[in-house]
Amino acid sequence: MENVDQIIAKLQRFSWPDYSVFIAMFVVCIMIGIYFGFIKRSHSEADYLMGGRNMLVFPIALSLVASFISGITLLGLPTEVYSYGIQYLYVALGVLSMGVVMGVFYLPVFYNLNITSTYEYLESRFDRRLRMYGSVMFAIMNIAYLPIVIYVPALAFNQVTGVAVHTITPIVCLICIFYTSLGGIRAVVWTDVVQTFSMVGALVLVAIKGSHDVGGAGVVLQNAWDSGRIERPILDINPTVRHTLWTQLVGGIFYWTQTNAVSQNMIQRYLALPTLRSARMALILFCCGVLIMMALCGYNGLLIYATYKNCDPLTTKLAKARDQLLPLFVMDTLGDYPGLTGLFIAGVFSAALSSLSTCLNSMSAVVLEDFVKPFVKQPLSESAMNWIMKSVVVGMGVMCVCLVYIVEHMGTVLQLTMSLEAVTNGPLFGIFTMGIFMPWINGNSALTGGIVGVITMSWISLNAQWAIASGAIKYQTKPITVGQCDYLFDRTGLQQSSMNSTYTTADEIFPLYRVSYMWFTFLGTLATVLTSLIYSSIAGAQDAKKVDTALLAPCIRKYVRNENEDYFKTNHIFSSDIPTKMKVRDDEVAL
Template structure:
């Protein structure tokens, strides 16, 4: 990186930090900190939801995946309209009716305080791991590009995001998300246009070479359950996105922050749908990189010519092929993708700690300074996330363990939510039985094979774990509740 790239990058980093921190003066109450007094335009919430979908990992992993294989990963995006339409019709009205900053108030009303504590605790553990993982993988990528220390990158990124998200609250998160969403789309478009002009023959060559190599394939349309076929990825995407829209605090908090029911539904719909063309752009970018290097328009060093090194091709291209200044912009784009996801986790995690624990159990009378509690909670999530990221340095196998544990922590959340939202007969005992059975299924399908070393030869693809666990929780919880014969009389469910 030359001086111009450094200037572009650090101007972006300083600018986004100062802009986010400038919302400090608007945060004089817990409502302002967690919902922004419901005073956001629909387009800003839309961009924030979109930016929450896109992390720095998808910014780099999707082009790498397309370079290495094909467009099978894009099938995940095709599931978004299904989940988004269900969310707009059912989930958004439900949460707007409850009108709580926390997504988990609903579960206490349906099943008791145990459900609220269980799911909120799972969420917090998942967010700490998510922050640490994104910081670590982002640092690896930036280290590959710049040679900077991984630990220094983790600390700089974590502290930078923590400063503006802690001081600025949800207003800083949503407005910086909107800017970062625009920056990351712009960076991807610049690379795409550059490659199209750099490849001899342009689009004609891309279609010919890409088609011959099967790069535009969406995967097998067979019905094998142990492979990532089109159908396995599609059903996995539906369930993951239902979990995002239905029970993830990151999304629910944005429904509540919107100024009206109509704008909340519009933002949920378009924030998700915007990810479809952008993820397609990422996949196309990976194919362009493949054609670019196969057509000898560019040359890869020997250590990157193996397909096993596909994730490093895009960073290499950014540093070695783009003009000065543009390289700095692309690195800023990668940071933007990671920062938007991390800032969301800081603010939503602080909201959960304040609403579901401090306010619920320790200060019911309201004799407290909520902003101080929210600052401390946000800082705690940030510090723990940075510690997790630093702990992962030079211990790459830890990543697999973390993701397996994350599936255990989050796996019972969607099934429990659907049980409470869509059934009238579900009762506490049925919900507990369903959740315990679902967690058992997750451990059996994901953790046990990993511990026994049989993960490379699965009976079912790991994508199906959440599908089966959710079905078990919902069906078993419903059946047990039917036998108990108690009908829920509250209106906190979907008719």
């Protein structure tokens, strides 16, 4: 009987057709970069960062989907469903609700201001301090997130080919830097289109072949039902339960709205469209695309269980890490068909490339608009701006490659990064929400709230992640077994998991540390807003007449429009500071 190492060696059969498919995807990306860099090149900052604000809805929608679905999601979601069931997938309710909230309240404000960086809004609504606060938070998150975006799929590639992580990551980053710096947002969007089809094709291919091998989709669903992986939403209102209907709906609305509505990575694409109507159409298509991708990933998770239900590869260490479960399944299922494994790995790297290129392009916009332009006395020439934007892309890409070495040697870095995301997301979302809905909140109140929000979420999320990493908080999986394995493995410390959709904690763990991670963005927002309201009530509120109605949500404008109309006509607010950016688009005044 073979042992685990022999099985792994046998599964690592990445043939030349696989390499051909894998390389072809990169060649297409390079050609797109060359096309938009030399043939249909950008002639201005607006072209490079915003595509001339005249891009097409469908490619933008696909780019949004590709940007959001990273390699971490593509590999992590199937493992989540395999281990814990479909409770996470009820976040679809939060996604649909986010689409309504963003389309009605947030998108009209940002779109009609004709801005490039979302953090320009914070200066217009509050002051420059808030703009710098938002930009710094965004930069910190990207610097921490980018190395992981590349490292996770590189680890999967290493498992199926044996090629070292530090061999493939510089190559991938170099290609991404090339087409992103050369072609700007047009190259990013159109490579995202290609990469989206690659991702979907890979997931569909795995689903079809895997289902056929186990006897059809009916067998997959029946096994999932029998094991409790398919279940109704948990209605428990206890906030410490990992996934419930309320964490996925309410917590999901806050998390997804922050990520999609006020993050530069996403909003920049909506602002590249010619009308508000087209931006809303892209939002609808984005929601549909994300739900399809989540459904495919979720089904593949159930399919992995149907395949390995009698011999859990995570327990036997056939998959040495959780993110390697799907690549293992692909090699086991598609390894005998030349080229198909290469298509899947190309899909995983497509997800990584799309997220990386999006972050690089957005960082170039934020650095230029928020860190350079406000501090130069003379307007920059087009060549200077072009040099700055491309330098940012190259510099961030090189930094990403270097930080992968740190990621590799820090076992808890993935958890720490999720904590860092929670630290910044909630407070930022709280500040933007106050700006849009609360005209009486001033810059001092918002900044105080933002600082308290960051401190609060740092305390909660970092301690929570430490409790999980130390084993004080343990999440129990759905039933798994190794009773019918046909290979040898190390049984030392082997424990059977019991069926339990909740988790057990040590009594001494502080209750806030046990709160579901799905509530973290909500908690950060709540801490920020409450602190700002308290500060405002003590130090004094801002006169609502001093806030331009263009900076408020459409539903709020009607309550302050009459008071503000004459004031702004008389005082010409913003007319000297931001003459172009603050002009509401004439064709979108009627909301």
